[in-house]
Amino acid sequence: MVRARAIVPAVEGVELQQRMPIPLYDGKRAGKGRAWARARQVSWQMASQTCFCVSGTSFMSSSVPQLKNFLSHVHLLTYWLMFHFQEPLSAALSALTLLVQFNGWLSFFLLLSYKLPLRPETHATYYEYTGLWHINALLAMNSWFWCAIYHSCDTAWTEKLYLSSAAAFLGYSLILAILRTSNLRDEASRVMVAAPILAFVTTHILYLNFYELDKGLNMKVCTVISVAQLLLWTVWAAITRHPSRLKVIFVAIGGVLSLYLEAHDVPPRWGYVDGHAICLAMAIPLSYLWWSFAKEDAEMRTAAIMKKKR
Template structure:
């Protein structure tokens, strides 16, 4: 389970049901007029944009100008439409600020200021820190298993769920990586990669919650439990990527998987008498309280720090606690096994 990524993903997809390129900002006639003028001329007043280059017959050049630049510079560039939208949005927000009118959303997003080409720089930074925290947790778990705890004769860990948590770590790293990329640049490809990686992590977390809470150690039984869920998750991910990115249906599926696994973990924590069950409770409860930041959706401070970015910040310490619970579980199971062997 990754409760932090889980809560975030559920809230993002719930917003997406209502956001289909229709917000107060992009409905503004002045904003639309600015976009139209920019895409026709490549300029907003005296400010012109290199991506909006035109041939002698007035047609937009098919190949973006920045593909002529080195690859390490290309990632900071945007296309003509994106640049027009961004600068028209900034101009409209400056005009409204002079009239003491608060910011509004454009195409489903608050008006963020780009930094080094990143669309939501604070969310990118905090997603990267979450990724780093998962990597730290995974490395510390690895060191505990293979350098601090006793090993079997074949140099294998006594902890029966070691392999499952290693794979969980890889999926978590992948999910937070694409979260950072998606917040850096929200396009169709990055959106699908972010959603798909989150769905896969959510489905695998459900499998892991079942296997650990019911103490499933037999490989054949694990396969029997996991196979139907893996098939379902893979089918759902393919549906989103190759047929239709249906936000409503995706939300139903993800909420069902989320509620199921949270219920499993909560019941298990209550009945297992695990010595570190309080860490599990802390992560679940604190993660739920942190969701208030998402519910109280406010415009980004100085165009950088919004509620979603702050939520990502709160998940960083919770990720540390979660991996601490996983390490405690490894020590608990190893000690229990060795005591039985005596």
């Protein structure tokens, strides 16, 4: 079955006395040869025939410009739902990003395990941040997995898992950013950096799951964490001569654009593409660039250590 969903945010001083009817279509009506029927998008023609009563003023079909202005303020969001997928484009983009993350991690693992030299006494890698990147990959894939599930089926538990996994991934990404940009290698320094961040992120996740699912608070926390790590990577790329510093800068720019789109309410286009979907699309090339940087960073650090040993 294919359904269309309209989301109308609350606007201060505006009372919506009649909701716009959203047609529901059964796939059987489309004929035996079709597996699904496309839901018609709510158009301005439908809106112009619907009566809205706002603050005592009626907007009838003769007041189409005023009606359009009203709808531009309340941001009538229309989505097409296919095969029980509530946001098919967002779910597909999340799944693609998950595949890119897995491919990036696999190529990173193969590079370090079979192509770069290993320590003869322990058969461990020379790259000091190998374990950190492996944990980052697991958290990233977990986050994107639940992102795809959440956009496919929006329920209370999928939403909690989606928000919790995203917060855990972002929190750990901040730890990785601090450790790598500060070039911390000894375990004591790493524990001192990671412990307070892990405690804060864990407390935040427990608050969301067992006290109140405050999306506004979660957005603020994730935004602050994201901005902090983007600043760290940008400054590090600007002051170092790392061969992949341009990739880091491109990823930082893409991250800033994603934060801007997430923070601003972008109305959807063509029933599918809204600001969040654009962010998910941007995550695909950014994930590829990020793992490319990780591999080149491992190659550079391994070459530098081998050169010192000689």
